[in-house]
Amino acid sequence: MRCIYIFVCVCALTFLSACIEQQDSRLESALNMAGANKGELLKVLSHYRESDNQKYHAACFLIKNMPYYGFYEGKELQKYLRYFEAHSTNIKGAQFIVDSLKKADGEFSIDMLSRKKDIEVVDSAFLVEHIEWAFKVWKEQPWGGNVNFGDFCEYILPYRIGDEPLSLWRKELYDKYNPLLDKFRKSADSNDITKAAQILMDTLRQGKYRYTSLFPKGPHIGPVALKWKTGSCREFADAMIYVMRALGFPCGMDRVIQRGDTNASHFWNFILDKDRNTYMAEFPDQKMWKKASEYDMTKGKVYRVTYSLNEELTKELKDVLSVHPIFRYPFFHDVTATYLGQQNRQITIPQKELYDCPRTGELVYLCFANKQEWIPVAYTSFNRKAACFDNVEGGIVAILATYNENGLQALSNPFTLNHNTGEIHYLNPLQECHKISVYKKFYFAVRNYFNTRMIGGVIEGSNQKDFQNVDTLLLIKEAPYRLYTVAYLDPDRAYRYVRYRGGKGSYCNIAELSFYENSLDTLPLKGQVIGTPGCYGDDGRREYTNVFDGNPDTSFDYKFPDTGWAGLDLGKSYRVSKAIYTPRNDVSFIYKDHVYELFYWDKGNWNSLGRQTAVADSLVYTVPRNALLYLKNHTTGNDERIFEYEGRRQIFW
Known part of the structure; x- marks a missing residue:
């Protein structure tokens, strides 16, 4: 009887495989790539083929895109994860963690790890559990009826985000976070995705998050991002996605390959409301979900990360001999227009502005700067007369380039795209x-960052230690543009106590401050350092005493946004005629x-x-x-x- 059962199962799977080949060549190709694991995947398809058409097509969606996904293994992986675990509890800062772990474990490189392919190891039980839980939350949540099947497959169903270790994360996160929405589900707004998502974000933002971009390049770390609450924008975006998808929210990650105004890529979260409008959040810093069109960071080009391969772009590039790796396997699609609204621009660079004339139809890349390198963010086909790019945000500098086996080949001098007018200005060096x-x-593109935090700060004098009676000697109206800014003061009288008081929301960020009795003096006045104790992170590294230590690389970062100050008790009264101050900076x-x-x-x-x-x-x-x-x-x-x-x-x- 057992032999007959096995024979029947084999026949059924063979028949199913033949049917699949007729219906979907990509699915059949994926199954053939599975090797010895093909039977496990066919079990899933057989399980759903007759019983549930939607779940069958969901399984097909996952499997046909599975060959492109994998994860990393090896003892060196633990070295990488230790960066996040250590930083989650250690108060000495990310640089201390990096230096300590490099000394203890040696340099980490992702090349030390071995990569496993999902298509060869994902078994039927794993896949079925993910599919069942995804359908459960989609069908049971009040807003689920507003989520179409395509968005469900792309933004709720996937069992992974990137190249993190495989895990069965849905049930644990559902059990932990779903009760938070019990009251909301009974309200009149229960089908409003954005309001439900806000409840979750309010909860997830609680607790201390430690941002850093100093860790070595490595894979996604998985759901432990929720536990450790540390990392870069990528880890924070991942953490949000796990919770949201576990509860049936159509969500994911939007990104810029290379920002147009600083040396970094960037990731953030999005959700889709009942009308498929995009709302975004930079978790955990942003308090409220807001419409995509309200996101005012300079982005240049925006792409939505998908689980599925962008078949349209793949077909478009099928016959191109040399495609830049960024676009070779596009698991994203362009959503720049969603974010730009009326600021959406088209760039047309005529042939006369190019070093050489590309072949008709040759790919030309729009590239943004990362230090002294240029990173492709979009491509177009040259049309004999010009290179045209749709959906580009202004406020950027770019060059055009082609790509071959020798890498990027610059095709133009840089040009700027004006954010407000869309005007292009070519930066062709002159003889003069x-x-x-x-x-x-x-400089820091982030608003309210370091030197800009000194705007609104004041230098004050008093003859009372508690500064109850205080005179303003200087109001800082502009962000300092150099390391040492000299301010000439004209006080009406002499003061024993002088200080710098930070402006609202500034955390009293300042690196150095010195006072001089006469405007021509080069030696500053000395005194007892006084101020408000306590610094951000409570690690003792950025206390008020740093303001008078003579080191412009150390700074004061008060633990509260307001009311922080740092000053001197001069011992006796002086008529202070000059002050020199340095903003908090990173040796810039x-x-x-x-x-x-x-x-x-x-x-x-x-x-x-x-x-x-x-x-x-x-x-x-x-x-x-x-x-x-x-x-x-x-x-x-x-x-x-x-x-x-x-x-x-x-x-x-």
Whole structure:
């Protein structure tokens, strides 16, 4: 009897396989790639084929895209995970964790790990459990009726997000978080996805999250991102997705391959409401879900991460000889227009602005800068006269390039796209040169960041230690643009107590402050350091005492957004005539004795304008007008960014 049963099962699976081959070539190809695991996947298809048509097609969707997915194994993986686990509890900061683990475990590289293919190891029990739980939450939640089958498959059903270890995460997360929505499900708004999602985000935002981008490059870490609450925007976005999908929300991750205004990619979460409108959140910093069109970060191009392969792009690129790896297997589709609204632009670069004329139909890439490299973010086919790109956000600098076996080949000088007008300006260096003063090598595109936090800060004087009676000596109205800003004061009287008080929401960020009795003095006044104790993170690294330690690399970062201050008890009253202050920074300004090199881009290369050893907090160079520039610090520091020079100021992009 057992032999007959096995024979019948084999015949049934063989028949099912033949039917599949007639219906879906990609599915049949996936099953053939499964090797010895093919029988496990056929069991799933056989299980649903007769009993539930929707679940059958959901299983087909998962399996036919499965060959592109996998995960990493090896003892070295534990080295990588230790970064996140250690940072979740250690208060000494991410750099301390990185340095300590490198010393203890050695350098981590993803190349040390072995990769396993999902298609060869995912068994029937694993796949069926994920499918059953996905359908359960889709059908039971009040908003589920507003989620179509296509969105369900793409944004609720997938058993994984990226290349994290395989796990059965749905039930545990459902049991933990679903009760939070019991009251809401009884309300009149129970089918409103955005309101339900807000309840979850309010809960998930509780607890301490520790952001860092310092960890080595590695795979997704999986649902433990919820436990450890540390990592970059990718880990935070992953954490949100696991919970949302476990509870039946159509959600996922939108991303920029390369930001147009800083040296980074970026990830964030999205959900779809009942009308398929996109709402987004930068978890955990953003408090409320908001419409995609309200997201004001400079993005350039936005892509929605999908589980399924973008078949339209794949067919479009099928006969192209050399495709850049970013677009070779596109598990995303372009949603730039969803975010831009009226700011959606088309770029047309005529042939006369190109170094060479590409072949008709040859792929031309739109590239954004990451330090001195250029990263493709979009492509188009050259049409004999021009390269045209749809759906691009302004506020960016880009070049065009082609791609072959030797890598990217620059095709144009840089050009800017104006955010408000859509006007294109070409940065073609001129023969005419001019002298410029350079004060920094990097700026932060994030609003309310470091030096901008000094806007609204005040320098005050008093003759009472508690500053009950206080006079304002200086109101800082602009973000400092150099390492040391000199402010000349004109006090009406002498003060024993002087201080810097941070503006609203600034966390009293300041690195250095010194006071001088006479405007020509070079030696600052001395006194007892006073201020508000306590710093962000409670690790003692950024206390108010740093403001007077003579080191511009240390700073005060108060534990509360407001009311922080740092000052001096001078011992006796002085008429203070000058103050010099330094904003909190990451060695981005010019430092005395550091070695710098300035470059400008022309004809496909960064061309050096020479090295200098700084003798103050600025550098002077003679450069071609209308050139894109880049300053490198050869002594220390990592962050550097492209810029123009106009009106005696650096304009960073």
